[in-house]
Structure formats: structure tokens, C-alpha cells
Amino acid sequence: MKKNKITFKARWHHFKQKLTKTTRDPIMMMTILFVITALSLFIIYPLYKILRESFMLQGNFTLTHYEKAFTLPSNLEILRNTIVLGFTVAIISTIIGFIFAYSNAYLKLPNKKIFNAIAILPIVSPPFVIALSTILLFGRKGLITNGLLGWTNTNVYGFKGLVFVQVLTFFPIAFLLLVGLLQKIDPSVEEAARDLGASRWNVFKTITLPLMVPGLANAFLLVFIQTVADFGNPMVIGGNYTTLAVQVYLQGIGNYDIGGGTVLAVILLMISISLFMIQKYFVGKKSYITVTGKVSRARELITDKHIIRPIYYFNLFITFLVGLVYALVPLGSFVKLWGIDYSLSLSHYKYVFDVGLEPIKDTTMLALISTPITGILAMIIAFLVVRREFIGKNFIEFTSMLSIAIPGTVIGLGYVITYNQKPLVLTGTGIILVIAFIMRTMPVGIRSGIASLQQIDPSIEEAAHDLGASSAKVFTSVTLPMIRPAFFSGLVTGFVRSMTLVSTVIFLVSAKYNMLTVAILSQVDVGRIGVASAYSTILILIVTVAIWIMKMLLSRLGASQGDFEI
Amino acid sequence: MKEAKGVVLKNLTKKFLTQDGKEVVAVDNINLEVNPGEFITLLGPSGCGKTTTLRMIAGFETPSSGEILIGNQIVDNLTPDKRDTALVFQNYALFPHMDVYNNVAYGLKIQKKSKSEVSERVNKILDLMKMEDMIYRVPSQMSGGQQQRVSLARALVMEPGVLLFDEPLSNLDAKLRLHMRYEIRKIQQKVGITSIYVTHDQEEAMSLSDKVVVMNKGIIEQIGTPQEIYQKPINEFVANFIGAANILDAEIIEYNEGIVKINIYDKEYTVNVDKVYEARQKVRILVRPEGITIDKDDFDALVTKSVYMGDNQEYEVDFNGKIVQINNHNPFGKKTYKENEILKFGFDERSIHIF
Numbered sequence: 001m002k003k004n005k006i007t008f009k010a011r012w013h014h015f016k017q018k019l020t021k022t023t024r025d026p027i028m029m030m031t032i033l034f035v036i037t038a039l040s041l042f043i044i045y046p047l048y049k050i051l052r053e054s055f056m057l058q059g060n061f062t063l064t065h066y067e068k069a070f071t072l073p074s075n076l077e078i079l080r081n082t083i084v085l086g087f088t089v090a091i092i093s094t095i096i097g098f099i100f101a102y103s104n105a106y107l108k109l110p111n112k113k114i115f116n117a118i119a120i121l122p123i124v125s126p127p128f129v130i131a132l133s134t135i136l137l138f139g140r141k142g143l144i145t146n147g148l149l150g151w152t153n154t155n156v157y158g159f160k161g162l163v164f165v166q167v168l169t170f171f172p173i174a175f176l177l178l179v180g181l182l183q184k185i186d187p188s189v190e191e192a193a194r195d196l197g198a199s200r201w202n203v204f205k206t207i208t209l210p211l212m213v214p215g216l217a218n219a220f221l222l223v224f225i226q227t228v229a230d231f232g233n234p235m236v237i238g239g240n241y242t243t244l245a246v247q248v249y250l251q252g253i254g255n256y257d258i259g260g261g262t263v264l265a266v267i268l269l270m271i272s273i274s275l276f277m278i279q280k281y282f283v284g285k286k287s288y289i290t291v292t293g294k295v296s297r298a299r300e301l302i303t304d305k306h307i308i309r310p311i312y313y314f315n316l317f318i319t320f321l322v323g324l325v326y327a328l329v330p331l332g333s334f335v336k337l338w339g340i341d342y343s344l345s346l347s348h349y350k351y352v353f354d355v356g357l358e359p360i361k362d363t364t365m366l367a368l369i370s371t372p373i374t375g376i377l378a379m380i381i382a383f384l385v386v387r388r389e390f391i392g393k394n395f396i397e398f399t400s401m402l403s404i405a406i407p408g409t410v411i412g413l414g415y416v417i418t419y420n421q422k423p424l425v426l427t428g429t430g431i432i433l434v435i436a437f438i439m440r441t442m443p444v445g446i447r448s449g450i451a452s453l454q455q456i457d458p459s460i461e462e463a464a465h466d467l468g469a470s471s472a473k474v475f476t477s478v479t480l481p482m483i484r485p486a487f488f489s490g491l492v493t494g495f496v497r498s499m500t501l502v503s504t505v506i507f508l509v510s511a512k513y514n515m516l517t518v519a520i521l522s523q524v525d526v527g528r529i530g531v532a533s534a535y536s537t538i539l540i541l542i543v544t545v546a547i548w549i550m551k552m553l554l555s556r557l558g559a560s561q562g563d564f565e566i
Numbered sequence: 567m568k569e570a571k572g573v574v575l576k577n578l579t580k581k582f583l584t585q586d587g588k589e590v591v592a593v594d595n596i597n598l599e600v601n602p603g604e605f606i607t608l609l610g611p612s613g614c615g616k617t618t619t620l621r622m623i624a625g626f627e628t629p630s631s632g633e634i635l636i637g638n639q640i641v642d643n644l645t646p647d648k649r650d651t652a653l654v655f656q657n658y659a660l661f662p663h664m665d666v667y668n669n670v671a672y673g674l675k676i677q678k679k680s681k682s683e684v685s686e687r688v689n690k691i692l693d694l695m696k697m698e699d700m701i702y703r704v705p706s707q708m709s710g711g712q713q714q715r716v717s718l719a720r721a722l723v724m725e726p727g728v729l730l731f732d733e734p735l736s737n738l739d740a741k742l743r744l745h746m747r748y749e750i751r752k753i754q755q756k757v758g759i760t761s762i763y764v765t766h767d768q769e770e771a772m773s774l775s776d777k778v779v780v781m782n783k784g785i786i787e788q789i790g791t792p793q794e795i796y797q798k799p800i801n802e803f804v805a806n807f808i809g810a811a812n813i814l815d816a817e818i819i820e821y822n823e824g825i826v827k828i829n830i831y832d833k834e835y836t837v838n839v840d841k842v843y844e845a846r847q848k849v850r851i852l853v854r855p856e857g858i859t860i861d862k863d864d865f866d867a868l869v870t871k872s873v874y875m876g877d878n879q880e881y882e883v884d885f886n887g888k889i890v891q892i893n894n895h896n897p898f899g900k901k902t903y904k905e906n907e908i909l910k911f912g913f914d915e916r917s918i919h920i921f
Contacts, residue, residue, distance in 0.1 A: 197676045
């Protein structure tokens with residue numbers, strides 16, 4: 001049989017239709033142009049510059065950087081480190097995330113709410129709080145290693161410490177993904193298996209687990225991507241175990257070897273993007289769970305003691321670890337000299353207030369500027385992608401989703417080499433930091449915007465349009481109020497993520513604008529763990545207060561509790 | 567096929583606690599006996615406890631009190647996998663990651679039957695269901711009707727002592743529902759399996775069952791053959807729930823050995839009865855719309871609604887301030903009445919049921 005081929009004429013006709021649809025509405029056209037320009041300038045162009053730079057030596061095309069990069073044994077080790085770390089962390093995180101998710105969806109456990117809160121906490125917290133407190137716990141002067149066990153020569157820096165920290169940081173990603181999928185499994189499918197004679201274990205083995213295989217693969221890949229792109233944790237606790245993301249910075253900024261840095265950035269980008277592609281187009285598409293669709297009735301939770309007990313204690317243990325880790329940083333900030341002199345002291349805070357208040361002010365201010373822009377822009381993009389047909393839609397959709405997969409260090413390096421020269425000199429300004437915040441935090445908002453828009457019948461917006469509202473009016477008066485939950489949670493996550501961003505901004509800080517996270521890193525670097533803890537405590541405080549204030553504001557504005565989810 | 571088993575429910579009760587701590591009695595002390603090979607239907611409005619009862623028999627809900635016997639064995643302490651029942655789910659509940667063959671073979675594989683026995687039995691049942699050319703399809707590639715057939719095959723292949731159905735046809739469109747109804751009954755009679763079927767659709771219940779159990783608010787209102795529950799409902803709830811019902815006041819004139827003379831709006835009728843009545847006793851009677859004959863001189867009433875349905879002309883008339891429904895079968899060539907016309911009618915004596 002001959003395949004149905006779309007003729008050129010039909011395509012042209014289609015294109016013309018889209019063109020007239022796009023140009024008919026000037027406000028929409030301007031918006032689309034603006035979005036496309038922004039994405040091109042701050043995502044695509046910097047990446048292109050990195051790629052170009054990696055092939056350039058004094059204005060000529062060359063492969064020298066690649067040759068050097070691939071023959072240097074230390075680089076090969078770094079590459080190996082990155083992969084091994086990603087693999088290890090992704091596997092352990094997926095397992096822990098699955099156990100938490102399973103106990104949430106299937107078991108009748110006490111303290112479920114606490115387990116859930118703990119499982120989400122690392123997502124909203126600054127990335128290296130866990131690394132910092134791990135040093136306080138297990139370092140040379142660590143509370144457990146030195147204080148409790150009396151060891152004097154422990155080395156927490158390196159692979160093991162890094163795995164520990166990254167697992168605690170990233171298992172929530174796996175948890176959130178898996179718990180959503182587990183809740184979507186129709187309980188009657190498992191009841192059917194039970195009814196046909198399968199024991200509980202058999203049901204788990206032959207039904208639940210096989211149904212979750214795509215989800216588990218998905219969680220594994222997502223954690224892998226995050227681990228590979230992670231900059232803060234390896235920087236703080238990696239020690240001699242260097243990863244690609246760190247080396248991009250060390251090479252590009254530390255050693256002023258832009259050529260070498262860009263090559264590493266290209267390699268890192270390739271790894272991340274291929275993982276992302278596998279995740280999105282291969283594993284992500286393969287889901288059994290949507291097949292059954294609506295859940296028919298609530299699941300009967302498992303109450304068998306021999307199943308519940310071990311899982312309960314496991315959850316309790318992880319919860320204890322996470323809790324301990326978070327309690328330790330504030331504690332550490334009030335102690336004179338950790339491991340030696342445990343007397344209470346405000347000296348670290350005095351130092352912060354005397355010497356280094358600037359980063360706190362700057363970070364908060366710039367995050368406050370970028371947050372509303374991010375929120376609105378994310379919803380506009382989500383709206384365009386879901387609801388409109390126009391030329392360039394695929395570009396917008398693809399680029400904004402792709403930016404999730406781009407490691408922060410790569411974008412950071414890209415901004416440095418792109419915007420330190422004419423026509424657009426932005427390095428050293430606050431603008432480039434705001435742009436970095438927006439570009440790094442927007443994809444999450446876009447994703448939740450798209451998800452909630454897809455659940456709303458487009459005919460509601462069509463009705464508004466039909467009744468005389470312009471497309472801008474439709475967006476502000478109908479669309480935005482309907483996707484309010486996604487918008488608000490986008491605002492909060494945008495702010496939190498901006499405050500805690502390290503990887504990109506470390507390339508962009510200047511004498512004029514220093515960032516809180518970067519300040520913490522440099523304190524850790526010179527061994528002032530107490531001051532770093534004080535900074536971190538302040539950061540946690542700001543983030544918590546911000547979340548709290550937004551919650552208050554929102555409930556005042558009439559948003560229901562359910563509208564507010566991070 | 568293995569032997570069909572009977573089911574006995576003794577003083578079965580199920581209480582639930584709601585979110586706000588209130589106790590709800592879903593099933594209230596019911597007793598029921600199902601004979602081996604019998605097809606019985608639990609029929610009732612939503613929330614009447616029929617599905618809870620079925621799920622207790624399958625083992626998914628634990629009774630608050632009372633006991634369940636399957637084939638003379640008390641099963642209260644057996645988990646669903648240990649009970650000799652197979653359930654056909656409302657939403658089919660096929661395993662989405664398995665093809666038709668593996669879905670149907672699942673239970674046999676769990677029992678660790680030999681490969682040859684599994685394939686023989688699965689193929690036999692798929693032949694019976696006329697699905698032999700679909701064995702490699704996965705659920706997402708099948709229509710609702712096909713999925714339901716697989717679901718039935720998956721239960722039948724287990725040769726269970728009791729086959730349970732939880733509103734299996736409610737997700738299908740009307741035509742397919744009629745067809746599947748017929749198929750289920752045919753297969754059930756062919757294999758002679760004890761079946762308990764839950765539905766809220768009275769037509770389904772009547773056309774499928776040997777016996778219908780009408781439930782309401784956790785109790786059993788009536789157990790009977792389809793004819794009994796339709797023609798001689800035990801109370802007004804059953805009368806109203808099963809089909810359309812005209813319920814009117816009347817007075818007994820005299821009772822004489824299974825026959826009463828009864829006064830209905832000053833007209834005298836003679837009716838055969840099972841119960842004993844006294845003279846001058848006030849009673850309520852049921853007359854189905856098709857038990858009323860038009861163009862009879864007994865009464866006249868104003869037509870308030872007249873609808874042509876093809877096979878029937880359906881009327882509603884204002885009869886002494888009460889709405890009475892009348893079905894005139896096969897209106898082809900007969901006189902029909904429009905709204906606001908006066909229609910004469912009378913009751914068909916054999917169609918009067920006295921509560």
C-alpha cells in the first residue's frame with residue numbers, strides 16, 4: 001500500500017493558514033515574537049556559542065580542544081566519575097523513592113504525613129544544606145564520626161559522601177513521580193489478580209512491579225539527569241572525586257581555559273540531552289497506567305504487620321536522617337567551633353552581619369524581581385503551547401522543555417562567553433542574574449502550567465473569545481484564573497529555586513552582585529563551616545518565610561489550600 | 567467443568583466508618599441461599615449494599631458479623647486468592663501489560679498448572695468466547711465489548727465454584743449490552759456455573775436471572791423469580807423500582823377462598839389473591855401500565871401526556887387527581903388520543919396485584 005504523502009501544495013496551504021492565524025492577532029504575534037527572541041537569546045544562542053568556541057582557537061577552526069580533552073587521563077576519569085555517580089545515585093534514589101511511594105499509596109502506616117513532608121523537604125531546600133550538615137555529622141570533626149565514635153581520620157569528602165548527599169537530595173524526585181503513578185494504578189486490576197488466586201507477593205511481582213517498570217525507568221533517568229547536572233553538592237563534598245559539572249567551572253573559570261571548558265560543557269550537555277531524549281521520547285511514552293485511566297474505587301490499604309513493620313522502620317530511619325540533617329545546619333551556626341568547642345556563640349552571625357550582608361540582600365532582591373516575570377512568562381508559554389497553533393510553536397515547546405535538561409553550569413559558561421562582549425554586554429550586571437533565574441526556574445512552571453491547561457476544556461476559553469474578549473483578555477480573565485494553582489506554585493518554586501540556584505550564577509557573580517549560595521560555597525572552601533551554616537540558616541529562613549507569606553497572601557486572595565502545592 | 571457450588575449468607579452485616587467517624591450500615595443482617603448452578607441477581611439502587619455484598623463473597627470486604635458459606639464451607643477467614651470464586655469487574659480490570667492469552671492464563675499460571683494444560687484450557691475458553699483470533703492483542707487495542715469478553719474468559723477459565731459479576735455491562739453501549747447479556751446467559755447455562763450478578767438495571771436482572779434479589783438500604787426487600795418480583799412485588803418500593811407502576815387505593819368488598827371482590831374507585835373487580843383479606847379492609851393495589859385497557863367504559867380521565875413510541879402509545883392521564891400511566895400496545899391502526907382529550911379505560915382483572 002502506498003503511504004499517504006502530504007503534498008507540497010497541502011503543506012503550503014497549511015502554512016498559509018497558520019500564518020494568517022498568527023498575524024491576524026497582533027498582541028499574540030508580539031508575545032510569540034518576544035518569547036521566541038528570549039528563548040533564542042538566552043538558551044539557544046549561548047549553547048551555539050559554546051559549541052562554536054569548543055572548535056575555535058584564535059579565530060580558526062580546530063579540533064585541538066577535543067584532542068586535548070580526550071587524551072588527558074584526568075578528564076577520562078572525570079567522565080567515568082560522572083557516569084558512575086549518576087548510576088549509583090539514580091539506582092539508590094529510585095529504590096528509596098519507590099519504597100516511600102509504595103508505602104504512601106499502598107500501606108496503612110502511622111505518621112504518613114510526616115513521611116510525605118520529609119520526602120518533599122529536600123526539593124524546596126537549598127541544594128547543599130545536606131552536604132554541609134553531612135560534613136558536620138561525618139566529617140573529620142563530625143558529630144558522629146569524631147564525637148560519637150572517636151574516629152580521627154575519617155574522610156567524608158569523595159564518592160561515598162557524595163552518594164549519601166545526592167541520594168538524600170534527589171530521592172524526592174523519584175518519590176513524587178512514582179507516588180503519582182502508583183496512585184493511578186486501578187486497584188481493581190490488582191484485585192482481579194488476587195481474585196484469580198495470586199498471593200499479595202505474587203500480585204506485587206506479576207502486576208504492580210511490571211506496571212511500574214516504565215515509571216521506575218523514568219525516575220531513574222530523571223535522577224540521573226539531576227545528578228549529572230548537580231554542581232553544589234560535588235563542589236562542597238566531592239573532594240578529589242570531580243564530576244563534569246564541577247570541572248566545567250574549574251576549567252573555564254578557575255583555569256581561564258575557555259576552550260577546554262567548552263569541550264567539557266559540550267560533553268556534559270550531550271550526556272544530559274541524550275538522557276533527556278531517552279526519558280522523554282522512549283521511556284516517557286511507554287506507560288501502561290494511562291491505559292486503564294480512571295481509578296474505579298479507593299484502594300484497600302495493606303495492614304499486614306509483617307509487610308508494614310519493616311517498611312515503617314525504613315521510612316522512619318530515612319526520615320530521621322533527613323530531619324537530623326536539617327536540624328544540624330542551624331545548630332552548627334550557633335556553635336563556636338564545630339567538633340572542638342561546642343559552646344553557644346553568635347560569632348558566625350556577627351561575621352555575616354558585619355562582613356557579608358550584601359549577598360543576602362542582592363539575592364533576595366533579584367529573586368523577587370525575577371519571580372513574577374517567571375510566573376507570568378511560564379503561564380503564557382504554557383498557554384501558547386497548549387492552546388494555539390502558530391509558526392514557531394514547536395520551537396518554543398522544544399526549547400523550553402529542553403532547558404530542563406541543560407545543566408546549569410553549561411548555561412552559566414554560555415552566558416559568560418556570550419554576554420561579555422558587544423553587542424550585549426551583560427556580565428557583571430544584575431540583569432544577567434535575573435535572566436539566569438528566569439531561564440533556570442521557568443521550565444518547572446511551564447510544565448505544571450501545561451499539565452493543568454490540558455485538563456481544562458478549551459471551549460471555556462472559546463466561549464470568552466466568542467463573547468468578545470480579545471486574546472489578551474481571554475488569557476488574563478479566563479485562562480490565568482483557571483490555572484491559578486499552577487501559577488501560584490510556579491511563583492513559589494520560582495522564588496525558592498532562584499534563591500538556591502548555584503550552578504549558573506557562580507559564573508555570573510561579580511564584585512557588584514554576589515549571591516548567597518556562592519558566598520556559602522566560598523565559606524566552605526576556606527573551611528569556615530560555622531559561617532557557611534549561618535548563611536545557610538538565613539537562606540532557609542528567607543525561603544520558609546517567603547513560602548509562608550505567599551501562603552497567607554493566597555488564602556487571603558481566596559485561593560483554596562488545594563491550590564497551593566510545591 | 568468442576569462442580570457448581572452453592573452460596574449461603576447468614577445474618578451478614580457490614581458496617582463502615584465514614585471520614586467524620588459516623589457509622590454506616592451498608593449491609594444489614596441479610597440472609598440468602600443460592601443453589602448450585604443458579605443464576606441470581608442482586609438488584610437495587612446505588613448505595614443499597616449489593617456491591618458490598620458481592621465483595622464480601624469475593625473476600626475483598628470483611629463482614630462485620632455473620633457468615634458466608636461457599637459450597638458448605640465457611641470462608642470468612644479466607645483471603646480472596648483462597649476462595650473458589652472468580653469476579654468479573656465493572657471496568658474489566660484487565661492486566662494492561664499482558665496480551666489476551668496471558669490475561670486469561672494468569673490464574674492458571676498462579677496455580678502452577680502445566681504449560682500444556684494452561685494452553686489447552688485457555689484456548690478452549692477463547693474458542694467458546696469466539697476470541698481465538700485475538701490472543702496477541704493487548705487491552706489498549708481492544709474495544710470495551712472485547713475487553714469484557716476477555717474479562718469473562720479470564721474468570722471462566724478458572725472453573726470457579728461461583729462466578730461473580732459486578733455490573734459488568736454498565737460501561738458498554740446499549741446495543742452491545744443487549745448482545746452481551748444474551749451471551750452471558752447462554753454461556754452460564756452451557757457450563758452450568760453458579761452465578762451472582764450485581765446490577766442496578768432491572769431489565770438486565772429480569773432477562774438474566776433464575777432469581778432476583780431486590781435490595782434497598784442494606785436489606786433484602788424481596789427474593790423471587792423475575793415474574794414474581796414484577797407481577798407480585800412484596801411492597802411499593804419493589805413495585806416502583808421494577809418497571810413503571812400505578813399504585814392506587816382500594817377497598818376489599820369480600821374475600822372467598824383465594825378470590826376477592828374489590829372496589830376500585832366505585833367499580834367492582836374480581837381478583838385472584840394468595841393472601842387472606844377481610845371485608846372493608848383498605849388496601850393498596852398495583853396495576854402496571856400495560857395492565858390497563860383503553861376504550862373500556864369503567865372510567866374516564868383527561869389525557870395529560872401522549873407519546874408515540876412505535877411499539878406502544880404511552881399515555882399519562884389525570885385520574886381523580888392522580889397520574890396514571892397507560893401503555894397501549896401496537897397502536898398501529900388504532901384510535902389514539904391527544905393531550906386534553908378524554909380517554910376511557912378499565913383495569914385488566916388478571917393484572918391487578920393487591921399488596
